[in-house]
Amino acid sequence: MxxxxxxxxxxxxxxxxxxxxxxxxxxxxxxxxxxxxxxxxxxxxxxxxxxxxxxxxxxxxxxxxxxxxxxxxxxxxxxxxxxxKPPKKSSNLSDFYIERKKNIDSKIDKLRKAKYPISDELITHYCASSGDHQLGLLLRRLDLKIEAVKRMIEFRKHNQVINYNPHDHVDHLFDQK
Known part of the structure; x- marks a missing residue:
């Protein structure tokens, strides 16, 4: 024993x-x-x-x-x-955490690509094939969504629940031609 x-x-x-x-x-x-x-x-x-x-x-x-x-x-x-023959790799605590952060960032990127496999390709394709006017509209739409999300976060912080549809305020921007 x-x-x-x-x-x-x-x-x-x-x-x-x-x-x-x-x-x-x-x-x-x-x-x-x-x-x-x-x-x-x-x-x-x-x-x-x-x-x-x-x-x-x-x-x-x-x-x-x-x-x-x-x-x-x-x-x-x-x-x-x-x-x-000095050691091949000498590291201290800060090197350890820097390497760990790189590994975690790499894993996050892999998971993001697995979850959203075509999002980067779509954005690249859209930006390459769109004119300045279209990109301006996309930028405006994204800004409005960011503002809406910020407002929603603020409301949730104050324990207020709101019904919010992010497409309500921006859909009309893409209907114009």
Whole structure:
């Protein structure tokens, strides 16, 4: 049976905290040893122990592997790899949100095109085949619809319901020839 969820907070009891540290450090170094042996890769851990509250308040330092020269070699190999080959893509929080916004905008565009597949084509065709007078009428009609929608929004904000037909005020504009 598995362990329950562990609260991630400082263990108040110092003796218990030190014991937990020792157990987890032992488990971590065992995992590093297994990973290195089974996969044939270089693994290095640097563990700073809890402060000694005796006369010497220096921090304990342990490494795996224990050989200091091997640790230095792995660290230098890592530094050389990161200097000559910077990460392919480095991002911060603002980059994450910019990318997320682009993805959402792309999805919205796809959904809009799926829902209204010919609307863009119709507008393009209408604008290309219409004269200035026709485009002026279309612009006037759209302006009237925008104004009507704004009025409807204002009325709804004030909890007033109105019966509104958006075609009542603008149909006569297209009847003229």
């Amino acid at each position: 598995g362990r329950g969820k562990l609260k991630m907070e400082l263990i108040e009891n110092e003796k218990s905290r030190r014991l937990t540290f020792q157990k987890r450090k032992k488990g971590l170094t065992k995992k590093c040893s297994e990973l290195s042996t089974l996969c044939g890769i270089d693994v290095c851990t640097i563990i700073y122990g809890p402060n000694n509250h005796t006369k010497d308040p220096s921090v304990e330092l342990e490494t795996w592997p224990k050989d200091h020269n091997e640790v230095i070699r792995i660290i230098q190999r890592y530094q050389a790899a990161t200097i000559y």
